Amino acid sequence: xxxxxxxxxxxxxxxxxxxxxxxxxxxxxxxxxxxxxxxxxxxxxxxxxxxxxxxxxxxxxxxxxxxxxxxxxxxxxxxxxxxxxxxxxxxxxxxxxxxxxxxxxxxxxxxxxxxxxxxxxxxxxxxxxxxxxxxxxxxxxxxxxxxxxxxxxxxxxxxxxxxxxxxxxxxxxxxxxxxxxxxxxxxxxxxxxxxxxxxxxxxxxxxxxxxxxxxxxxxxxxxxxxxxxxxxxxxxxxxxxxxxxxxxxxxxxxxxxxxxxxx
Numbered sequence: 001x002x003x004x005x006x007x008x009x010x011x012x013x014x015x016x017x018x019x020x021x022x023x024x025x026x027x028x029x030x031x032x033x034x035x036x037x038x039x040x041x042x043x044x045x046x047x048x049x050x051x052x053x054x055x056x057x058x059x060x061x062x063x064x065x066x067x068x069x070x071x072x073x074x075x076x077x078x079x080x081x082x083x084x085x086x087x088x089x090x091x092x093x094x095x096x097x098x099x100x101x102x103x104x105x106x107x108x109x110x111x112x113x114x115x116x117x118x119x120x121x122x123x124x125x126x127x128x129x130x131x132x133x134x135x136x137x138x139x140x141x142x143x144x145x146x147x148x149x150x151x152x153x154x155x156x157x158x159x160x161x162x163x164x165x166x167x168x169x170x171x172x173x174x175x176x177x178x179x180x181x182x183x184x185x186x187x188x189x190x191x192x193x194x195x196x197x198x199x200x201x202x203x204x205x206x207x208x209x210x211x212x213x214x215x216x217x218x219x220x221x222x223x224x225x226x227x228x229x230x231x232x233x234x235x236x237x238x239x240x241x242x243x244x245x246x247x248x249x250x251x252x253x254x255x256x257x258x259x260x261x262x263x
Contacts, residue, residue, distance in 0.1 A: 015030060015034045015042030016163075020161075021057075021158070023157055027060045028043065028046075030063050032063065040076070047079075056086075058086070059089065061076060065094035067096075067097045147167060148162040156174060156176055163181050166178055166180040169188070170187070170188045171188040172192040174214075177194075178195070179198050181198050181199045182196065182201070185207045186209070188209055194213060195218075197217075200220065201219060202219045204218060207238055209239075214226075223241065
């Protein structure tokens with residue numbers, strides 16, 4: 001699977017704060033503080049932006065502690081399954097939200113609507129683990145509200161998007177794609193695609209022990225090929241890609257007490 005091109009990535013609604021996929025399994029993490037209308041709009045916008053690249057895939061939705069009704073679950077299933085040819089294989093909610101969802105009486109409705117809501121209730125308690133891909137899952141933990149920490153190598157086909165920063169403790173192999181609205185830091189080799197500053201922020205960086213990617217993106221800027229002889233770190237220094245003078249430059253990273261894009 002791949003993520004959308006830069007112009008499509010900018011359309012990602014803030015309701016979808018994280019996307020992690022490997023193979024035919026994708027997990028969407030939804031902002032639990034926005035309205036359900038924004039969630040539905042954000043989910044539709046994101047899936048339109050990637051133009052059917054998930055067709056036939058299995059989706060889990062991480063809704064956090066959001067309290068939902070059976071009708072709302074049914075609407076999400078409609079967006080995924082009927083509108084986008086996906087399969088909702090798991091729904092993750094907090095314990096209190098899940099209990100409220102299961103205890104909510106189903107209102108009288110037509111036979112068709114009744115069947116849809118009953119199917120939605122059956123989906124709600126499905127464990128996210130049921131959608132686990134064949135390869136070992138990546139270990140992920142949010143070290144701060146806007147930073148996603150991924151422990152392990154991102155193999156070809158792995159797809160990660162985060163509203164905030166992404167830190168990878170491992171390599172990013174060719175065929176993997178990492179996107180973030182903030183910085184991307186890879187404590188390993190970056191061989192896949194990295195797009196930092198999705199949404200237009202140019203004051204971000206892509207940093208890795210070795211940058212060997214065929215393409216690095218920052219905001220709307222694209223570096224198609226790493227300059228010859230510059231892909232490996234200089235001595236002990238990792239590489240850093242940043243925007244200077246309206247273009248992406250690649251240089252050895254040197255720690256400093258005050259660091260700006262102008263230097």
